[in-house]
Amino acid sequence: MTGKTLYDKIWDAHVAHEAEDGTCLLYIDRHLVHEVTSPQAFEGLRMAGRKVRAPEKTIAVPDHNVPTTLDREEGIKNEESRIQVEALDTNAKEFGINYYPVDDIRQGIVHIVGPEQGWTLPGMTVVCGDSHTATHGAFGALAHGIGTSEVEHVLATQTLIQKKSKNMKVEITGKLSPGVTAKDITLAVIGKTGTAGGTGYVIEYCGEAIRDLSMEGRMTVCNMAIEGGARAGLIAPDETTFEYVKGRPHAPKGAQWEAALNWWKTLYTDEDAVFDKVVTLKGEDIAPVVTWGTSPEDVLPITGVVPSPEDFTGGKVDAARRSLEYMGLKPGTPLSEVAIDAVFIGSCTNGRIEDLRAAAEIVKGKKIAEGVRGMVVPGSGLVRAQAEEEGLAEIFEAAGFEWRLAGCSMCLAMNPDQLAPGERCASTSNRNFEGRQGFKGRTHLMSPAMAAAAAINGKLTDVREVM
Amino acid sequence: MDKFTTLTGIAAPLPLINVDTDMIIPKQFLKTIKRSGLGVNLFDEMRYDSDGNEVEDFVLNKPAHRDAKILVSGDNFGCGSSREHAPWAIKDFGISCVIAPSFADIFFNNCFKNGILPIALPQEDVDKLMDDAERGSNAIITVDLESQTITGPDGGEIHFEVDAFKKHCLLNGLDDIGLTLEKVASIDVFEEKAAQARPWV
CATH class of the missing domain: 3.30.499.10 (Aconitase, domain 3)
Known part of the structure; x- marks a missing residue:
């Protein structure tokens, strides 16, 4: 038997049901929610008389519509935007999910808040009604965007109907030159593979230049996996990851931290695992x-x-x-x-x-x-x-x-x-x-x-x- | 969800690659808290000028294609944002089938949740259908999901592939959540085991 990729391992740990044709119910550990793609989903629950199955694993924050000017306290002037944010306020309260409202200092872009608060952890499945959910793959979490119907599905069942994607490896060897950053890596990769180059795949980014990146840099790289067409981007967790996660508000503590760490350290691609597609770039060849x-x-x-x-x-x-x-x-x-x-x-x-x-x-x-x-x-x-x-x-x-x-x-x-x-x-x-x-x-x-x-x-x- | 069984109608040609969901439905229309009413804003920035008047040479404004039920387009259709407003707008306009050489993943999945059939075909088949589509009501196309065939105006048939489970759901207009809840016992068992194995989650 050949070895498993990081994606294989996370996938296997989350299959709650598998039909004969390979259609799976994938269990979702974290569901992030924002105001634009969720109102119709909550309304769907309400009409069907359904509850949120795992409100403790559901985290909401308004980000798309919120004003960024200092007069924000005075409220949102655009009526439609205001209604959408108010709908999230109401839904978060009614369905009892974790919430960071506009006036909370922890409010921000959902993909920045999740990692910052320690909601995103290695080995998890993370979804959000937003294509840039790929960001969370930087932690070695299987993370991807979903549509509003799927948001409703996850709210109601804590699972997604999925078929497994193929494995793609993107390796960035060597060191980056001065002035070259994670953004240049991720853009250079898309420049090489095209916006459909990753369609049907989950990408694992690896190689020395990726290892050398901070968590912030890794998030930048994975964030744009979707722009390359991939379902998700992943980076195997390592000491950089553990260091970033440790002590965050929702990260495990004490004995649970040790137990988590033991499992996280098994989350890497086995040496004999086989990828369906491999792309390699030399770090030194990447320019700004x-x-x-x-x-x-x-x-x-x-x-x-x-x-x-x-x-x-x-x-x-x-x-x-x-x-x-x-x-x-x-x-x-x-x-x-x-x-x-x-x-x-x-x-x-x-x-x-x-x-x-x-x-x-x-x-x-x-x-x-x-x-x-x-x-x-x-x-x-x-x-x-x-x-x-x-x-x-x-x-x-x-x-x-x-x-x-x-x-x-x-x-x-x-x-x-x-x-x-x-x-x-x-x-x-x-x-x-x-x-x-x-x-x-x-x-x-x-x-x-x-x-x-x-x-x-x-x-x-x-x-x-x-x- | 609406069933999709067969569809016969005019096809509209949109010979562009990388049609993104910002193009399909620009962000100013994402502020709705409803699913309906987006058809009028489908392809808004290509379809209307800055005064809100129709751009004459945009395909869906042409008399021959105003009533299109099928859209034929280029590679990587539906790339970009996960907004389900894109298929909502397409469906609300009256289009229930999109044919292209390839689709972006999230858009492709979103279509099936909304009674829209996305069909990926080899470029030469798309080229042929694109030519047919140019002829508007003189080139009616029929899509049959059960037999997985597209019949062109000249009677020629093109076979297409579709995932068996997705086909079953679309043919019967099945609600995913209802189907999944039939397996709720499996979810319960998984959740219990996972709580033991990974209590920190």
């Missing part, structure tokens, strides 16, 4: 990257030039032509000459303390270029508090950035934080789709350090030149 188009696979080193549609084949030719028109870019233009109007630092991809430190380091003692507006949105109230304690908030404010309250903000622009038509943004978020950050807004994805460098120079910039 940016996206040029409207798909996360449109990735190039910052030293590159805007491509031409003719550089591609098949359906990508028309897609590239459409992207370039939407983005207002001419083939052959050096990426480092593309001027920007806005900078967004935040999101579940890059809204953690380490991301803010990396951006602050570039910004320190400098000013945002004239005519550029910059916004820093911490991923949670606790990240915000820590950044203030470390003096990062002062650095950002002195440079001319707006220092905001926690939320999803301009990553998807459901709240008032939006780009105007035609505005071009250097963004640390995860999607550069048409209209994602605002109607006709133009998004270039990059790392926090790269976004900070772009803010200072007023154009896309190779961070290595300002380090």
Whole structure:
């Protein structure tokens, strides 16, 4: 018998029922909930007279709609947004689930709050009605996004109907060069595999460059597994993971910690396990990257030039032509000459303390270029508090950035934080789709350090030149 | 859930790859707490200009395709956000079948929960159907789930694959939660064992 992958091990530990055709009921250890994809699910429960099966394993926090401006206490001005957040308040109370309301300092983006509070632990199954649930895979937890019908299914049964995905290994060998970060890794991987390269797979990220990453960096890598089409991204837990988890409010304590640790240490891919697909990148080959188009696979080193549609084949030719028109870019233009109007630092991809430190380091003692507006949105109230304690908030404010309250903000622009038509943004978020950050807004994805460098120079910039 | 058995109607061509769920239903329409009423905003930013007027050359605004029941599109359809508002909007518009060379995972699953049949076919079959779709009401297409066939206007048949369990649920309009609750004893047993093995969870 061949060995098991990390995914195989977690999967096997959570199958509550398996039908003859391989359709399984997968038991869910943690269900994270936010206000946008849950109201219809709670309403479904109510109409059927059902309860939440495991309210103690269900955690809710509003994040998508919440204002990030300091006048948040005055309430949400947009009526629909307000109703959606109030619906979550009511549902959390009525169904007795764990809840961090808007005025709680622990409130923030659901994928930042879960790990921060120790809800996310190695070996768990974690779901949320949000595609970036993949983030939690950084802990060696099997974590993925689900639709609202499935949210209702998990609320009612604590299980999901699933068939097993295939195993894919993404190995990043060696060391990263200075100026290259977790965001560059994850974008470079998608640039190589394409946005459908992971479809049907669960990815395990491994290799020296991954091992060397902090938990924050690992979360950034796994967060964008979905942008590569994968159901989930995983990184085997190790001392870095255990160190991060230990002492968090909902992490096990005492004898339970020891018992948990014993099991967590078995969560790795056996040497003789077989992957269905393997992708390898050399750490030293990865440069600081940016996206040029409207798909996360449109990735190039910052030293590159805007491509031409003719550089591609098949359906990508028309897609590239459409992207370039939407983005207002001419083939052959050096990426480092593309001027920007806005900078967004935040999101579940890059809204953690380490991301803010990396951006602050570039910004320190400098000013945002004239005519550029910059916004820093911490991923949670606790990240915000820590950044203030470390003096990062002062650095950002002195440079001319707006220092905001926690939320999803301009990553998807459901709240008032939006780009105007035609505005071009250097963004640390995860999607550069048409209209994602605002109607006709133009998004270039990059790392926090790269976004900070772009803010200072007023154009896309190779961070290595300002380090 | 609505059953899906057979569907006969006009197909609309959308020859783009990587059609994402932000395109299908932009975020400003996710603020609803209902499932219904999203059809009018399907593909909103492609379908309307900034004044809210219809963009004439967008496929679903063309007289030939306004009543489409089938959508034919490119690779990796439905990528991006997990928003079930995307299939809700498609269904509410009147489309119950999407045909493409490949689909993003979450969108694909979401379709089956809403009486929509997503069909993945080889590129050459999609190309053929895309040509048919261009002809609007002159090229009616029939999709039969039971026999897993698509019949084109020229009578040619294309076979498609579908997961047996998902097919069964769609043909009978079965509610997943009801089905799972029939196995609640297995969940109880699992939960008890897991609580012993991993009490910290």
